Amino acid sequence: MNKQPIGIPGITMHNTDSTYRLVCGLEIHAELKTKSKMFCGCKNDPFHARQPNMYTCPVCLGMPGALPVANKAAIEWTIKLGLALNCQINLFSKFDRKHYFYPDLPKGYQISQYDLPFCFDGRVDTSEGPVRIRRIHLEEDTGKLLHKTVNGEKVSLIDFNRSSVPLVEIVTEPDIKSASQAKEYAKKIRQILRYLEIADCDMEQGGMRLEANISLIQEQAPADTLPDYKVEVKNINSFRFMEQAIHFEIQRQALELMAGRTPKQETRGWDSTHNTTFPQRSKEDAEDYRYFPDPDLPPIRFSQQQISTLQAQLPELPEALFIRWEKEYLVEPRYASMLVEDKVSADKYEGIFSQLKQQQLDTNKLASMIVNGKLKIKEGESNTQIIASYTAATQTDQVDETEVTTIVQQILEENPDAVARYKAGKREVMGFFVGQTMRKLGKKVDVSQITAIIAPLLK
Amino acid sequence: MLNTLTLKQALDKVSKREVSVSEIYRDVRSAVTKDNETLHIYLSQNDQAEQQAEQSADLPLKGLPIAVKDNFLTKGLPTTASSTVLEGFLSPYESTVTTRLQQAGGVILGKTNLDAWAHGSSTETSQFGRTLNPRNTAHLPGGSSGGSAAAVAADLCLAAIGSETAGSIRQPAAWCGLVGLKPTYGRMSRYGVIAMASSTDSPGPMTKTVEDAALLFNHLAGHDPYDGTTSPQSVPDLTTSLNQSIKGMRIGVIYLDLPGLESIKRIYEKELQVLEQLGAHVEYAQAMDPQYAISVYTVVQRAEVSSNLARYDGIRYGHDRSLFGDEAKRRIMLGTYTLSKGYADQYYNQAQKVRTLFMQDYQKLFESYDVIVSPTSPSFAKKIGASEGGVMFGELEDMLIEPSSIVGTPGINVPCYHDTATNLFLGLNIMAPMWREDLCIKVGHAYEQATNWNTWNHHA
Numbered sequence: 001m002n003k004q005p006i007g008i009p010g011i012t013m014h015n016t017d018s019t020y021r022l023v024c025g026l027e028i029h030a031e032l033k034t035k036s037k038m039f040c041g042c043k044n045d046p047f048h049a050r051q052p053n054m055y056t057c058p059v060c061l062g063m064p065g066a067l068p069v070a071n072k073a074a075i076e077w078t079i080k081l082g083l084a085l086n087c088q089i090n091l092f093s094k095f096d097r098k099h100y101f102y103p104d105l106p107k108g109y110q111i112s113q114y115d116l117p118f119c120f121d122g123r124v125d126t127s128e129g130p131v132r133i134r135r136i137h138l139e140e141d142t143g144k145l146l147h148k149t150v151n152g153e154k155v156s157l158i159d160f161n162r163s164s165v166p167l168v169e170i171v172t173e174p175d176i177k178s179a180s181q182a183k184e185y186a187k188k189i190r191q192i193l194r195y196l197e198i199a200d201c202d203m204e205q206g207g208m209r210l211e212a213n214i215s216l217i218q219e220q221a222p223a224d225t226l227p228d229y230k231v232e233v234k235n236i237n238s239f240r241f242m243e244q245a246i247h248f249e250i251q252r253q254a255l256e257l258m259a260g261r262t263p264k265q266e267t268r269g270w271d272s273t274h275n276t277t278f279p280q281r282s283k284e285d286a287e288d289y290r291y292f293p294d295p296d297l298p299p300i301r302f303s304q305q306q307i308s309t310l311q312a313q314l315p316e317l318p319e320a321l322f323i324r325w326e327k328e329y330l331v332e333p334r335y336a337s338m339l340v341e342d343k344v345s346a347d348k349y350e351g352i353f354s355q356l357k358q359q360q361l362d363t364n365k366l367a368s369m370i371v372n373g374k375l376k377i378k379e380g381e382s383n384t385q386i387i388a389s390y391t392a393a394t395q396t397d398q399v400d401e402t403e404v405t406t407i408v409q410q411i412l413e414e415n416p417d418a419v420a421r422y423k424a425g426k427r428e429v430m431g432f433f434v435g436q437t438m439r440k441l442g443k444k445v446d447v448s449q450i451t452a453i454i455a456p457l458l459k
Numbered sequence: 460m461l462n463t464l465t466l467k468q469a470l471d472k473v474s475k476r477e478v479s480v481s482e483i484y485r486d487v488r489s490a491v492t493k494d495n496e497t498l499h500i501y502l503s504q505n506d507q508a509e510q511q512a513e514q515s516a517d518l519p520l521k522g523l524p525i526a527v528k529d530n531f532l533t534k535g536l537p538t539t540a541s542s543t544v545l546e547g548f549l550s551p552y553e554s555t556v557t558t559r560l561q562q563a564g565g566v567i568l569g570k571t572n573l574d575a576w577a578h579g580s581s582t583e584t585s586q587f588g589r590t591l592n593p594r595n596t597a598h599l600p601g602g603s604s605g606g607s608a609a610a611v612a613a614d615l616c617l618a619a620i621g622s623e624t625a626g627s628i629r630q631p632a633a634w635c636g637l638v639g640l641k642p643t644y645g646r647m648s649r650y651g652v653i654a655m656a657s658s659t660d661s662p663g664p665m666t667k668t669v670e671d672a673a674l675l676f677n678h679l680a681g682h683d684p685y686d687g688t689t690s691p692q693s694v695p696d697l698t699t700s701l702n703q704s705i706k707g708m709r710i711g712v713i714y715l716d717l718p719g720l721e722s723i724k725r726i727y728e729k730e731l732q733v734l735e736q737l738g739a740h741v742e743y744a745q746a747m748d749p750q751y752a753i754s755v756y757t758v759v760q761r762a763e764v765s766s767n768l769a770r771y772d773g774i775r776y777g778h779d780r781s782l783f784g785d786e787a788k789r790r791i792m793l794g795t796y797t798l799s800k801g802y803a804d805q806y807y808n809q810a811q812k813v814r815t816l817f818m819q820d821y822q823k824l825f826e827s828y829d830v831i832v833s834p835t836s837p838s839f840a841k842k843i844g845a846s847e848g849g850v851m852f853g854e855l856e857d858m859l860i861e862p863s864s865i866v867g868t869p870g871i872n873v874p875c876y877h878d879t880a881t882n883l884f885l886g887l888n889i890m891a892p893m894w895r896e897d898l899c900i901k902v903g904h905a906y907e908q909a910t911n912w913n914t915w916n917h918h919a
Binding site: 067070297 | 685770799803
C-alpha cells in the first residue's frame with residue numbers, strides 16, 4: 001500500500017504536522033454500445049458517422065412534442081455492470097430530468113437518474129485496497145460542439161450524432177488514496193466494461209471520460225473525515241493524464257494548505273501540453289439542476305427473478321478467470337494478469353490452454369511465450385495450428401557440449417568489452433552471448449543448456 | 460348547409476351518396492370564409508384539403524374536414540402553439556394522433572387557435588389574438604382548446620381535436636355548447652403534441668355529439684410505441700356504448716354545494732333528475748375539496764412547464780426567448796422556483812403527495828359509484844377580457860375539473876343547459892374510473908338523447 005505522506009521538498013512548513021494524504025473519488029462516464037440510442041431508434045454510432053447529424057430524429061434533436069422511450073438493452077446492461085461491480089440493484093428505479101442550458105443539450109435538460117440509480121453500494125478491489133462504488137446510473141450523452149471557421153466567419157456548429165447515446169456514470173466513494181490506485185481502478189472499470197461487451201471505451205474519441213474529485217486532508221485526521229473542499233478535474237481522456245492531474249493537484253493543493261489557505265472549491269481542466277490543471281468554473285455556488293422525475297418515462301420495476309437472470313448471463317470476469325487459470329492450467333499470475341486483459345483474446349487463450357492440458361503440454365510456458373512476444377498468434381489461426389507452432393518453437397536440437405564450448409570460448413575472446421561488462425555486474429549481457437552462440441551453431445538450442453555452458457567460462 | 464352536419468350524419472349521407480364530400484367542403488369553406496376572420500379560429504388553413512379528401516374517399520372518415528388544435532405537430536401546416544416563439548415553424552414530423560386521424564381518412568382542414576402554449580382557459584393569451592365564442596361573440600370560448608371548440612360550435616368543421624391538461628377540452632366544450640371527451644391519461648398518444656404538463660396532457664375529440672366523440676376516439680386512441688406513457692391495453696369500441704340503458708347505474712354527484720355555484724345549482728339539480736328518470740341511482744357524494752387540486756395542479760404543472768419550455772432556448776426555431784408572453788414567463792419563473800434546491804420538498808414533492816391523496820379519494824369514490832358527475836365549469840362563458848389581469852383565471856375556471864386531471868381519469872362534457880337570453884351553455888362533466896371512457900359515453904349519450912340541449916340533435 002502506498003501510504004507515503006506527502007511533503008514538498010524545499011518548502012518551509014508553518015507547522016511540523018503539515019503532511020497530507022490524498023482523498024480522491026472518481027466519476028467515470030462510458031458510452032454503451034447498444035444498437036440504438038438511449039431514448040430513440042437512431043443508430044448509436046457517433047464515431048463512425050460519415051457526416052454530422054446523420055443519426056438524428058425528432059427525439060434526439062429535442063424537437064417540440066418529441067418523447068423519449070427508454071432503451072431496454074441499455075438498462076439491462078447497466079444492471080449487469082452493477083452486478084459485475086458487486087452493486088445492489090434498485091428494483092424500483094426511474095429517470096429524472098437534470099436541467100441546464102448548453103447549446104449541445106437540445107431539450108434544456110438531460111435525462112439522467114437522481115435519487116434512484118439502477119445500481120448502488122458496489123466494490124472494486126485494487127492492489128492498494130478496496131474502492132467502494134457509490135452508484136451507477138444511466139443517462140443520455142449530449143451533442144458535440146464544433147468551433148470552426150466557415151467562409152472566414154467563426155461559427156459554432158452542433159453535431160447531434162452523439163445526442164442521446166446511452167451513457168453510464170460510475171461514481172466511487174472517496175476511497176482512492178493514490179494516483180496509481182486511481183489508475184488501477186479506472187483500468188479495471190474499462191476492462192470490465194469491455195468484458196461485458198457493453199462498451200468500447202474508446203478514450204481518445206470520448207467514449208470513456210474520467211473525472212477526479214481531489215482533495216487533501218491532514219495525515220493524522222481520523223480515517224473517515226473528509227476535507228471541507230473538493231476540486232473536480234473534468235474531462236480527462238487518458239489514464240496517464242489522470243495520474244498526472246492527480247499528482248499535480250496534490251502538489252498544488254498541498255502548497256495552498258501549507259500557506260494556510262483552503263484550496264478553492266472549483267472545477268478544473270487538464271492541460272496536457274503544459275501538464276497542469278487550470279480553473280474552469282467556480283463551484284462555490286452549488287449548481288442547481290432542478291431535478292424532478294421525467295413524466296415522459298414511466299418508473300421501472302424489476303423482480304428479483306429478472307435480476308437473477310441477468311446475473312446468470314454475466315460472463316466469467318477477469319478476476320475469476322485469473323484465479324481459475326492458475327488453478328486449472330498452472331499459469332503463473334504474472335502471465336495470467338497480462339492475458340486476461342481483453343475478453344476476445346482471453347476466450348482464445350482459454351481454448352488453447354484447455355487443449356494443451358489435454359495433451360499434457362506446458363501451459364505456463366506457452367503463456368510466457370505469448371506475453372514475451374516469442375509466440376505470435378496470427379489472425380484466424382486455429383488452436384491446433386497455434387499449438388503446432390508452439391511445440392515446434394520449443395523443440396530444441398541436441399548439441400554437442402564440446403562443440404558449444406569451443407564456440408563460446410571463441411565468442412568470449414572476440415568480445416572482451418562484453419565480458420568486462422558482464423563481470424562488472426551487467427548480467428543482461430548473457431543474452432548477447434547466448435544469441436551469438438546460437439547464430440554460430442545455426443541451430444535452435446535450449447537456452448538454459450547454453451547458459452549452463454557459458455556461465456562457468458565467464459568466472 | 461352541409462357544414463352543420465354531425466360527423467356521423469355526414470358519413471352516413473356520403474355512404475348513401477346523398478351528398479358528396481366536395482359538397483360538404485364547399486359549405487364548410489364558405490362558412491370559414493364568412494366567419495373565421497371575426498371569430499379568429501384558424502391560425503392556418505390547409506388549401507390541399509379537398510385533394511387529400513379525394514384520396515381518402517375509401518377510408519372510414521371519407522376525407523371529412525377536421526380541425527386540429529395548433530399544438531399538434533403537422534408536416535403540411537405550420538405549428539405554433541399560438542406563440543410567436545414558434546412563428547413560422549414547420550415540423551419535420553407528424554404527431555401520432557394526426558397521423559392516425561389521416562390514416563382513418565380524416566383531413567386536417569386547419570390549425571386552431573389556443574392559449575399560447577395551452578396556458579390558459581380563455582384563448583385570450585394567444586399571441587395571435589383571441590378567439591370569440593361563436594354562440595355569443597361578446598364572450599370567450601374558454602380554453603385552452605378554444606379554437607377547436609369554436610370551430611365545432613360555428614360549424615367551421617365537422618369535428619375537432621383538442622388537448623387537455625386540466626379542463627382544456629371540457630371547459631371550452633362547456634362554454635361553446637358541444638361535446639368534449641378527455642380520455643384517460645395514457646390512452647391517446649402525446650407524441651408530437653407540444654408538451655404543456657407532461658404528466659396530465661391528454662389529446663381528445665371535440666365534437667358535436669357524443670356519438671361523434673365515440674367515433675373519433677376509436678380512430679385515435681391506443682398504444683403508441685413512441686409514447687412510453689401510453690397504455691398497451693386494447694381500446695374498447697366506444698360506439699358499442701351508445702344507445703345503452705343506464706338503468707341501475709350508480710351516479711355520484713360532487714362539487715355542487717361549493718360556494719360560487721349557487722346560481723347554477725338549481726339548474727343542475729333539475730338535470731340530474733333526467734338521469735334518475737333514466738333509471739340511474741343518483742346521490743350526493745363527498746369528495747376532497749377541489750381547491751387543494753388547484754394548488755397541486757399549479758405546482759406540478761408550472762414545474763413541468765418550466766422544464767418543457769427549456770428547449771426553446773433561442774438557439775433553434777429562429778426566435779428569441781424574449782418573445783415568450785407574460786403568462787409563459789410567469790409559469791417558467793414559478794416552476795423554476797418550485798423545483799429549486801431547498802424548495803422542491805416544500806412544493807413539488809409536497810404537491811405529488813397531495814396528488815396521491817386525490818388518487819385515493821377518486822379510487823374510493825369509484826368503489827361506490829360507476830361514474831361521478833359535476834358541473835364542468837362554475838359559470839357560463841365569461842365576457843371577453845375576463846382573463847386579463849387574473850393570473851389564476853384558468854385555475855379557478857377549471858377548479859371542478861382539475862382533481863380528475865391530476866388523477867388521470869377520463870371525463871366527458873355534454874351540454875346540459877341553454878340560456879336563451881345569452882345563447883350560452885352549461886355543461887355536465889361525467890367522470891369514470893381509469894380506462895372506462897365507455898362509461899362516459901354510455902351515460903353521456905343516454906343523457907344527450909333524453910334532453911334537447913344539444914343543438915345538433917334535431918338534424919334529420
